[in-house]
Amino acid sequence: MTIGGIMFQIGKPTETLRLLHWTKELPRVSENDPLGLELRVSARLANELLYCITSITPRARYYAFFPWAMQDYNEQERLTKGDRGRIQGVLARERAMVLGAVLHHNKKTCKGGSLGGSDKAIKLVQKPARSYDLLTWKHLNNEEGQFGAAYKGSLINLGVFKAADEVSEDVEAETNELDKRTQSIEVRELSPLGLRLANAFGKSIHKTAYVSQSLTLKDKIASNVLLEFGSKAGLCEINHRSPKDRDVLRDVFFANCEELNRPAHHRRRMSLLLLLACVKQARDAGVSLDARTFSDMCYFDAVIDEEEESTTHPVVLPAILSDIKERWRIFHTQGYLAVALQSFLVAVVRQIGNKPAGVEREQLALLLNPPNLSERFTEVFGTDLPRDFYEMTPRETLAFCGITLGNARKASLPIDAKFSERQLEELLVESEANEAAGVVLASMLLYQTILRHKVRSSDQFNNWYGQQIRNDYADVALPGLIRFFESEFGEQWTERKNSEILDRVIWRFVIRQHQTMSYERGFGGAAPLFHVDITRVVATEMNYTDPRAKNSRFWSALQILTDLGLIVKDDQVYEMTKDGEAWLASELGRVGTA
Numbered sequence: 001m002t003i004g005g006i007m008f009q010i011g012k013p014t015e016t017l018r019l020l021h022w023t024k025e026l027p028r029v030s031e032n033d034p035l036g037l038e039l040r041v042s043a044r045l046a047n048e049l050l051y052c053i054t055s056i057t058p059r060a061r062y063y064a065f066f067p068w069a070m071q072d073y074n075e076q077e078r079l080t081k082g083d084r085g086r087i088q089g090v091l092a093r094e095r096a097m098v099l100g101a102v103l104h105h106n107k108k109t110c111k112g113g114s115l116g117g118s119d120k121a122i123k124l125v126q127k128p129a130r131s132y133d134l135l136t137w138k139h140l141n142n143e144e145g146q147f148g149a150a151y152k153g154s155l156i157n158l159g160v161f162k163a164a165d166e167v168s169e170d171v172e173a174e175t176n177e178l179d180k181r182t183q184s185i186e187v188r189e190l191s192p193l194g195l196r197l198a199n200a201f202g203k204s205i206h207k208t209a210y211v212s213q214s215l216t217l218k219d220k221i222a223s224n225v226l227l228e229f230g231s232k233a234g235l236c237e238i239n240h241r242s243p244k245d246r247d248v249l250r251d252v253f254f255a256n257c258e259e260l261n262r263p264a265h266h267r268r269r270m271s272l273l274l275l276l277a278c279v280k281q282a283r284d285a286g287v288s289l290d291a292r293t294f295s296d297m298c299y300f301d302a303v304i305d306e307e308e309e310s311t312t313h314p315v316v317l318p319a320i321l322s323d324i325k326e327r328w329r330i331f332h333t334q335g336y337l338a339v340a341l342q343s344f345l346v347a348v349v350r351q352i353g354n355k356p357a358g359v360e361r362e363q364l365a366l367l368l369n370p371p372n373l374s375e376r377f378t379e380v381f382g383t384d385l386p387r388d389f390y391e392m393t394p395r396e397t398l399a400f401c402g403i404t405l406g407n408a409r410k411a412s413l414p415i416d417a418k419f420s421e422r423q424l425e426e427l428l429v430e431s432e433a434n435e436a437a438g439v440v441l442a443s444m445l446l447y448q449t450i451l452r453h454k455v456r457s458s459d460q461f462n463n464w465y466g467q468q469i470r471n472d473y474a475d476v477a478l479p480g481l482i483r484f485f486e487s488e489f490g491e492q493w494t495e496r497k498n499s500e501i502l503d504r505v506i507w508r509f510v511i512r513q514h515q516t517m518s519y520e521r522g523f524g525g526a527a528p529l530f531h532v533d534i535t536r537v538v539a540t541e542m543n544y545t546d547p548r549a550k551n552s553r554f555w556s557a558l559q560i561l562t563d564l565g566l567i568v569k570d571d572q573v574y575e576m577t578k579d580g581e582a583w584l585a586s587e588l589g590r591v592g593t594a
């Protein structure tokens, strides 16, 4: 897309605006969730879809390594004379693995990254030493290492430990670690499932000197011993010949054991199968699976190959995956909602930024309709808006996009339509949220997302979506927003003026919502984007320019499928391995009985 080019040629802001833009570099909000859409409803949906696989737990082998480390401590060290305590004992074994892997990879991290503490390990091994003291060296700030910082919640929820209740897997935005409560939980004994993982991992490393000579009890370890241990225990070494733990891990992630017969685990299984099927479909269509194509497959049942002349390929997935695909469609519906509302926020912040006395609610509507709005719209789409956007109704706006209300066959656009949700989102994220017509694009996106959701989502999936709203004020999601529309405007909201709709939507779901969120949690200790004084909005010194929505568990799931040897990334493109093809076929075959 050449939007960037167009922007520089034609869409020049006025000199004054441009000067302001360059001279007043506002600090950015430290995180990307100013309306709480991501850490609340989206995070809950993701937790339902990829239970036990979080954004900070992308490496399959840690799920076997930590059970082994704890079991080795329990069996070899606990209550012995030199007992270092469980936390220190597990930590020493983790450090041996991290340092060993870095030594093995010649001062580099394991393939695929996310080896916790590898930065410090790489620094340490710059100066070659004959041995390293694992307890004086600190690889991570967290006192329980990568276990406490990231994997503990997922391992508890997988049932790796005895008698542990379900915990929050949420990742704290400020620290990118598990929340404090989950971190503070003590786990001591492995469950039978945990023991199976521990034993399987143990078989992969039992011949190393570190293990066979009981050196796991020691602090000071020779570097050649560490190197040998790393060459077997490292994260990417799971894909070496005959790793004993990989099969057990496959069964755990795909919930192929009786301990994991709960719906949450079944849903993770189905999500992983869906991802495998999508890797295959994407490859067949000549594109690589990424967050974008995955969204397109779930939301539009199609992918676009942008390499050549932008070809659209329909996606047909096995019927058995349609339930999970519908749930992922809901997840991406929430993503589109987030981009629309966050784009409104970008526009608001931009417009109130240079007005130290603040802006009244009525003024806001005028500011969001800048004089060059229509001009910008024409520049982007090559077609004129029929009249003043704020005087148009949602019905007219949708008709302009190509949607006829009340006509089921014209209720939503195909993926490659000029005004489809996908195209609007891409434009907003790339540049347009920060341009004069951003509010128009965001409105079109919002209306379409609502409409498609109403037409396509059965009660079952809409209810599931609605269940993630736990607090009507703080949790923004489409079921709540639609209720708001219908209570404010009645069923006929599409006949109102855009100006009326946007005034209410922006006031409730952007201004007030941001305010609510700032009470819920500070923005990394910094002030939020603006203060609200009854009906006056006063900007702070913070800026907000990126309306993007994330799918933070997606990459972790793909890395785990890679670690399990089911897919492989070749030249930036994911492909199924032979093993993956066979696994998908056999798992889809037995899916009905699971």
Ligand SMILES: [Zn+2]
Pocket: 101, 105, 109, 110, 111, 234, 235, 236, 237
């Ligand atoms: Zn490695």
